Each structure stands twice: as C-alpha cells, then as structure tokens.
Amino acid sequence: MNRFKEKMIRRFFQLNGLFVIFVLIGIFVLLIRNSYPAFREIGVWNFFSSAEWNPTSFTGPKYGILAQVYSSLIVTFGAMLIAVPLGVATAAYISEVAGPGVKNILKPTIEILAGIPSVVLGFMGIVVIGPLIARVFNLNQGLNAINGSILLGIMALPTITSLSEDAISAVAKKYKEASYGLGANRWQTLVSVVIPSALSGIIASIMLGMGRAIGETMAVLMATGNSPAMPENIFDSLRTMTATIAIELGEVPFNTTHYYALFAVGLILFIMTFLVNLVSDIILHKYQEVD
Amino acid sequence: MSRKYKQFFGFMALRLAGLIVLFVLFYIIYDIVSKGLSSINWEFISQPPRRGMTEGGIYPAIVGTFYVTVITALVSVPLGMFGAIYLNEYAKKGRLSRLIRMAIRNLAGVPSIVFGLFGVALFVQWFNFGPSLISAGFTLGLMTLPVTITASEEALKTVPDAYRKGSLALGATRWETIKTNVLPLAIPGMMTGSILGLARAAGETAPILFTGAAFFIPHLPDSPFSQFMALPYHLYILATQHHNISVVRPIAYATALVLIVLVLLINLTAIILRIKYRKKFENK
Numbered sequence: 001m002n003r004f005k006e007k008m009i010r011r012f013f014q015l016n017g018l019f020v021i022f023v024l025i026g027i028f029v030l031l032i033r034n035s036y037p038a039f040r041e042i043g044v045w046n047f048f049s050s051a052e053w054n055p056t057s058f059t060g061p062k063y064g065i066l067a068q069v070y071s072s073l074i075v076t077f078g079a080m081l082i083a084v085p086l087g088v089a090t091a092a093y094i095s096e097v098a099g100p101g102v103k104n105i106l107k108p109t110i111e112i113l114a115g116i117p118s119v120v121l122g123f124m125g126i127v128v129i130g131p132l133i134a135r136v137f138n139l140n141q142g143l144n145a146i147n148g149s150i151l152l153g154i155m156a157l158p159t160i161t162s163l164s165e166d167a168i169s170a171v172a173k174k175y176k177e178a179s180y181g182l183g184a185n186r187w188q189t190l191v192s193v194v195i196p197s198a199l200s201g202i203i204a205s206i207m208l209g210m211g212r213a214i215g216e217t218m219a220v221l222m223a224t225g226n227s228p229a230m231p232e233n234i235f236d237s238l239r240t241m242t243a244t245i246a247i248e249l250g251e252v253p254f255n256t257t258h259y260y261a262l263f264a265v266g267l268i269l270f271i272m273t274f275l276v277n278l279v280s281d282i283i284l285h286k287y288q289e290v291d
Numbered sequence: 292m293s294r295k296y297k298q299f300f301g302f303m304a305l306r307l308a309g310l311i312v313l314f315v316l317f318y319i320i321y322d323i324v325s326k327g328l329s330s331i332n333w334e335f336i337s338q339p340p341r342r343g344m345t346e347g348g349i350y351p352a353i354v355g356t357f358y359v360t361v362i363t364a365l366v367s368v369p370l371g372m373f374g375a376i377y378l379n380e381y382a383k384k385g386r387l388s389r390l391i392r393m394a395i396r397n398l399a400g401v402p403s404i405v406f407g408l409f410g411v412a413l414f415v416q417w418f419n420f421g422p423s424l425i426s427a428g429f430t431l432g433l434m435t436l437p438v439t440i441t442a443s444e445e446a447l448k449t450v451p452d453a454y455r456k457g458s459l460a461l462g463a464t465r466w467e468t469i470k471t472n473v474l475p476l477a478i479p480g481m482m483t484g485s486i487l488g489l490a491r492a493a494g495e496t497a498p499i500l501f502t503g504a505a506f507f508i509p510h511l512p513d514s515p516f517s518q519f520m521a522l523p524y525h526l527y528i529l530a531t532q533h534h535n536i537s538v539v540r541p542i543a544y545a546t547a548l549v550l551i552v553l554v555l556l557i558n559l560t561a562i563i564l565r566i567k568y569r570k571k572f573e574n575k
Binding site: 016027097109110112127217249274 | 298305308311313315319323370373374380381391393396404409411413416433436437464466490495500524530544547550551554555
C-alpha cells in the first residue's frame with residue numbers, strides 16, 4: 001500500500017514536470033490550428049510574398065506579412081547594434097575590471113533595469129526618446145525605427161550583460177594565469193584569452209537577447225509610430241509583427257479570416273523566436289560539454 | 292609602452308559602458324519620479340478615475356493588478372514547485388529531464404503577445420471564460436511558469452544531499468524525505484524566486500490586452516469572471532489611446548511611478564526574504 005502511494009506521488013510530480021512540455025506543444029498546436037483557416041483562405045504564397053497588410057481595404061483585404069517581418073528584423077538589428085557592444089563591454093567591466101564596490105552597484109542596476117515593465121519603457125520612448133530624436137535629427141516627430149531600436153536595446157541589455165558576465169567569469173583561472181605568465185597585461189589577456197574562451201556563452205546570450213527583442217510588444221507598439229507600410233529608412237515609422245497583433249486583435253470579431261491571419265502572424269513569430277532560442281540553447285549546451 | 296596605453300583606453304571604454312548603463316536606469320527613474328511625484332496623493336491611490344480619466348485616481352487599476360497577480364501566483368507557484376520537485380528529487384539525468392529543461396527554456400522565450408493569443412484562443416474562447424480576471428491570470432500564470440520552476444529548482448539544489456541520504460538511510464520513503472527534510476528548507480527559497488517572477492507578471496501588458504484588461508470600469512471586479520483595470524494597461528491607455536494625451540500626461544507619469552514602485556517593492560520583498568533566509572540557513 002505504501003509503495004503504491006509512493007508511486008502515485010511520484011507520478012503526480014512527474015505529470016507536473018511534463019506539464020511544461022504540454023504547454024509548449026499546446027501553444028504550438030493552437031497557433032497552427034487557428035492559422036490554418038487563414039493560410040487556406042489567403043493562400044500561403046500570398047501571405048509570404050506580399051508586403052501589403054490591409055485587412056480592411058475597400059478593394060478586398062490584403063494580408064501580406066513581409067513588411068511586418070522586415071520591420072521586426074530591422075528594429076531588432078538596430079537594438080543589437082546598441083545592446084551587444086554595450087552589454088558585452090559592461091559584462092567584461094563587471095567581471096574583469098570593476099572593484100567589489102562598483103560591482104555591487106552595477107549588478108543590482110542591471111537587475112532593476114530588467115525588472116522595469118516594458119510599458120514603462122514604451123512610455124519613455126514617447127516622452128523622452130521621441131522628442132530627443134525629433135530635435136537631434138530635425139524631424140516632425142520621433143516615433144520611428146530608431147526609437148524602437150533604442151528601447152529594445154535597453155530591454156535586451158540585461159539579458160546580454162548578465163549571461164555574458166556568467167560566461168566571462170566562468171573562464172578557467174589557469175588560462176588567465178598562463179597568459180599573465182607569458183607577460184601579457186590584463187587588457188591583452190581580456191581581449192585575446194578571456195573573451196575568445198567565453199565566446200560561445202557570449203553568442204548564446206546575444207541570441208537570447210535577440211529572441212527577446214523580436215518578441216517584445218509594448219515598447220515597439222508605443223514608440224515606432226505603427227505605420228503599416230514597408231519602412232524605407234531608419235527614420236520611418238514602422239509596424240512590427242507584435243504590434244500588428246496587439247493593435248488588431250482587439251478590433252476583430254472572433255473566427256474571421258482577419259482573426260485567423262493574426263494567429264498566423266503569431267505562429268511565424270513563435271517559430272522565429274523558437275529557432276533563435278534553440279540555436280542559443282545548442283551553443284550553450286556544446287559549450288558546457290566542452291567545459 | 293603602447294600596450295599600457297591600450298589597456299588604459301580599453302578599460303576606459305569598458306568603464307564608459309558601465310556608466311552608460313547606470314545612467315540609463317538613473318535617468319528613467321529620475322524622469323518618472325520628478326514628473327510623477329507631484330500628482331500622487333491619497334485621492335490618486337484611493338479613488339477611481341473621473342471625467343474621462345482627466346481627474347481622480349487609479350484605485351481600480353491597483354486592485355485589478357493585485358487580483359490578477361494573485362491568480363497568477365495560484366497557477367504558477369504550485370505548478371512550478373511540483374515540477375521542480377520532479378526535476379530535482381525524482382527525475383534521473385536522462386532524455387526526459389533534458390527534454391523538460393529544454394521546454395522550460397523555450398517557454399521562457401515565447402513572446403508575451405503570443406501568450407496573449409494563446410490565452411484568447413484557450414481561456415477566453417475555448418473554456419469560454421470570456422475576457423476576465425481568470426483568463427488573464429491563467430495566461431500570466433503559464434507565462435511565469437518557467438521562472439517559478441527554475442527558481443524552485445535552484446532552492447531545492449541548495450538543500451545539502453546529506454539531509455536526503457540521512458532520512459533515506461533511516462528507512463523513510465522518498466516522499467517522506469522530501470516532505471520532512473527537503474521542503475521545509477527549500478520553501479523560503481522557492482517563494483523568493485517565485486515572487487521575482489510575479490513582479491514581472493504584474494508589470495506585463497501584452498498578455499492581458501485581450502484576455503481581460505478593460506479600458507475603464509468604475510467599480511472593482513466582483514468575481515473572477517469580471518473584466519478588470521490594470522496598472523500597465525492603464526498606463527498604455529493614458530500614454531497612447533486617450534483623446535487628450537497632453538492633459539493626462541501628469542497622470543500617466545504618476546501611474547508609471549506607482550507601477551515602478553509596486554514592481555520594485557515586490558522585488559525588494561523577495562531580496563530581503565532571500566537575505567534573511569540565507570542568514571538563517573548559514574546559522575544552522
């Protein structure tokens with residue numbers, strides 16, 4: 001009897017462990033199920049080959065996803081231009097240069113930055129960064145691609161910094177000591193020994209930060225102006241995949257083509273972030289095995 | 292000599308990066324506090340909005356966020372705890388536990404708006420909960436699951452193996468061991484980590500946009516199936532959707548301040564708990 005009870009308890013916890021897999025698969029299945037009618041009615045080719053997204057057009061609705069995908073990628077790319085150098089440099093500073101006092105200020109700073117809700121950062125995009133961009137570049141208003149990139153850069157920064165720092169501090173001491181022993185100074189050791197040894201961890205952190213940036217909604221929704229056309233330059237207003245879902249899902253009746261099309265956008269977004277995370281996971285895994 | 296200069300300028304650049312990060316956080320907080328503080332008074336905290344949100348307070352939004360966070364916790368904390376107990380106490384190092392861990396990491400990377408879509412399809416439509424506290428809370432609960440499960444596992448890992456082996460050697464079963472020798476030591480740590488996840492959930496907007504958050508409800512939600520006002524959504528409305536944005540800007544700033552203070556307070560609680568718990572643990 002006791003053994004049976006133990007077995008049931010074990011089963012119970014196992015089910016809870018498996019639940020995470022159910023949720024992940026559940027999300028995927030629901031997205032596919034709700035995208036399928038959209039692909040059937042719009043046509044897979046039309047969906048992926050057109051840049052025109054205008055579900056309420058008089059001449060018939062247009063569901064082309066290209067402009068959104070391009071917008072998401074371009075904003076994310078801009079964010080990485082900001083967050084990668086800043087994040088990796090801060091990580092190197094924390095683990096290799098800063099004294100314990102500075103460390104004790106910077107590490108919580110990064111944790112708090114990670115905790116600031118995205119809607120607050122979006123608000124900052126409207127009230128601080130937007131007007132700043134407009135003034136510096138002499139534009140009418142500053143809700144555009146750069147604004148989104150700056151915000152996403154700030155959002156990706158904590159992920160990149162803290163994971164890069166883990167990777168940099170994990171570099172074995174003997175490598176550094178060997179480098180010092182050969183007469184290299186701290187900077188040379190950092191650049192030619194520590195960073196290269198930590199590179200896979202740093203790349204994994206960048207991928208994770210990127211995944212986070214592609215999937216971020218509120219900051220881009222509030223700060224990029226949301227014009228659905230294909231952006232031509234970094235001062236253009238644009239509308240990402242996440243923003244499109246956020247703007248339109250509240251307005252469409254359930255179970256219409258438009259409703260399903262938004263799930264299709266969600267499905268593409270899910271697959272994109274899934275792949276980015278998977279690559280980061282594989283890199284990290286390999287790195288741990290080598291260690 | 293030149294490599295000495297290289298090091299000097301190199302370290303200078305790294306220091307600059309650290310300073311920029313510090314400045315960013317400092318400026319965000321400075322801007323919000325300096326422009327939001329003057330609008331905050333007792334009425335702002337304790338009254339509903341009036342006159343198309345240009346006057347009054349944000350009381351229903353504070354309460355709504357509190358309610359939805361409680362539901363999130365009810366979903367996410369037990370599921371995370373139980374899942375972590377399986378991973379750390381029962382599962383052998385094999386394909387299954389690797390798969391679960393991979394699922395956890397991938398779930399953590401799913402965009403919040405995709406959780407919103409999932410919540411609409413599953414809770415609002417399929418379970419027919421409608422847009423409600425419960426739909427939003429469940430959605431946020433599943434979203435926070437990777438955080439609570441990881442945090443709980445970390446806490447279980449800090450319990451020394453000797454505690455388990457001693458109990459097992461005395462003839463206790465696995466579950467008796469977990470119940471009497473592992474959980475009492477791990478639960479404070481589990482709570483701390485979970486609270487940090489909840490702080491994040493309390494500030495989320497995208498998953499609740501369509502699962503239950505409402506533009507304006509003058510009274511408080513009276514059942515788990517009512518719609519609700521929430522602080523992050525309220526800030527979004529005030530910042531972008533209001534018909535008179537410049538008039539409500541001070542209120543938007545004040546709302547942002549309340550939201551940030553709330554999130555930081557939750558975080559601080561967790562950190563204080565962590566320090567207290569660590570000291571207690573070290574004394575043993």
